[in-house]
Amino acid sequence: MHTFPLEPDRATMAEMGRLVLDRVVDRTENLAARPATSPLSPQAEAELVESFLAPPPDRGGDLKALLARLDEAADCALETAGPGHLAYIPGSGLYSAALAEFYNRAVNRYGGLASVAPALAALEESVIRWMARDVCGLPEGSGGLLTSGGSLATFSAAVAARHHRLGEDLTGGTVYTTAFAHHSIAKAARLAGIPAARVRTVPHTPELRMDPKAAAAMIRADRDAGLRPFLLVATAGTTDTGTVDPLPQLAGLARREDVWFHIDAAYGGFFRLTARGEERLAGIEEADSITLDPHKTLFMPFGTGALVVRDLAALHAAHDGTGSYLQDMGAAGSVPDSGHLGPELTHEIRGLRAWLPLHLHGVDAFREALDEKLDLAEHVHDTLSGVAELEVPQRPDLSTVIFRVRPADGSRAAAERADEASRRLLERINGHRSIVLSSTVVDSRYTLRVCVVSHRTHHDRITAALKIITAEAKRHTTA
Numbered sequence: 001m002h003t004f005p006l007e008p009d010r011a012t013m014a015e016m017g018r019l020v021l022d023r024v025v026d027r028t029e030n031l032a033a034r035p036a037t038s039p040l041s042p043q044a045e046a047e048l049v050e051s052f053l054a055p056p057p058d059r060g061g062d063l064k065a066l067l068a069r070l071d072e073a074a075d076c077a078l079e080t081a082g083p084g085h086l087a088y089i090p091g092s093g094l095y096s097a098a099l100a101e102f103y104n105r106a107v108n109r110y111g112g113l114a115s116v117a118p119a120l121a122a123l124e125e126s127v128i129r130w131m132a133r134d135v136c137g138l139p140e141g142s143g144g145l146l147t148s149g150g151s152l153a154t155f156s157a158a159v160a161a162r163h164h165r166l167g168e169d170l171t172g173g174t175v176y177t178t179a180f181a182h183h184s185i186a187k188a189a190r191l192a193g194i195p196a197a198r199v200r201t202v203p204h205t206p207e208l209r210m211d212p213k214a215a216a217a218m219i220r221a222d223r224d225a226g227l228r229p230f231l232l233v234a235t236a237g238t239t240d241t242g243t244v245d246p247l248p249q250l251a252g253l254a255r256r257e258d259v260w261f262h263i264d265a266a267y268g269g270f271f272r273l274t275a276r277g278e279e280r281l282a283g284i285e286e287a288d289s290i291t292l293d294p295h296k297t298l299f300m301p302f303g304t305g306a307l308v309v310r311d312l313a314a315l316h317a318a319h320d321g322t323g324s325y326l327q328d329m330g331a332a333g334s335v336p337d338s339g340h341l342g343p344e345l346t347h348e349i350r351g352l353r354a355w356l357p358l359h360l361h362g363v364d365a366f367r368e369a370l371d372e373k374l375d376l377a378e379h380v381h382d383t384l385s386g387v388a389e390l391e392v393p394q395r396p397d398l399s400t401v402i403f404r405v406r407p408a409d410g411s412r413a414a415a416e417r418a419d420e421a422s423r424r425l426l427e428r429i430n431g432h433r434s435i436v437l438s439s440t441v442v443d444s445r446y447t448l449r450v451c452v453v454s455h456r457t458h459h460d461r462i463t464a465a466l467k468i469i470t471a472e473a474k475r476h477t478t479a
Helices: 010-029 042-051 063-075 095-107 118-135 150-166 183-191 212-224 247-257 269-273 275-280 312-319 352-361 363-385 412-431 459-478
Strands: 143-147 173-178 199-202 228-235 260-264 289-292 305-309 400-405 438-442 445-451
Touching (some): 118 143, 118 352, 143 150, 143 312, 150 305, 150 312, 173 183, 269 289, 412 445
Parallel strands (some): 173 199, 228 260, 260 289
Antiparallel strands (some): 143 305
């Protein structure tokens, strides 16, 4: 028996690793056959949740038994890693990224200050520069940091914009976005000290895009009223519908009005790797800052976000800080300290989980996967558009298709009945448990969404999904 139980010997480490790896490989291999939603009844789920609220024991347990418990917990969930997850914006998680993260957590290098692990800090910086310059088209000198997700990235962008445009006096500071912006935009503004009343909702066009003329009029009116417009937020792929705002026109407006231009490209940004995505997201290169979510369209594990900025100095100025206890830390040459670019001082080397898959598989593999998702979304749109019982309001800009039950006529009462039918339709579709969809509200109408993002979702699963949706939609008219 080893004297120190927290330091297992080589044989024990290998056996522990084998037990974990075997389970992970088995789960990953069988993802296509796994249900898309939890198989547990509400009562069984509540009992399992309660059991996991127990505190840890004084004496250690058996790893195999504990892993079996973890499998129970993992099964009590949406199968977000599987091909049937078409709800929200899926984050499927690459196996190679999981291996990278295992290595990363085992070597346990500190990532807040580059001088602590300079080569790994450079590795992370290479990922950030690739995202900023190769993916988003920002110029030399651009950069950023990896975050836990889009919400924290957007918060740092709001802080940088506030600091750069308003300084220490936040009086009258005003933000502009749309009804379809992710809720993290308003949250970030609030956390950055901007009152909710100073977050303006710009009207959208019938195509669900921010209206540049309306935005310009609101900015001018607020400025005339003595307010201080400082931040315009566009979206490159809304969460609700996948719609891309008119980025070139909004970039021009931001320049004319001298406001910081932020683009939330958490969902859509990496589609820039494809020819179609580059065309549809034209103008993103004009942004001052961009939110990206590698755990969406780069298929990374959850907890992988990014903020890239045109002017790294503006990000540094808003987040810099130090203490006397850091006086022994030197600089690491051309690699910036991520702890001085965002609110977190302590974090892991986040870049490794992206660096290894990108270098192992090559960028072309990601480009081809994203092209496949665009093709599948077009197929979903074209198929559902041919179902008489459904209305499909718009072609997808990216990989999200929205649809709902068609009202009997143009009256409000008919729309309300159709909305209730759409709710029941979603329940029936998800009741099959081989796929899971989600819903939203678009211009006061209950609307279903198919979001094709998982790298494991291919034509066979979409064909099966369309059969389920079509059959259940037709059943609505005869039920």
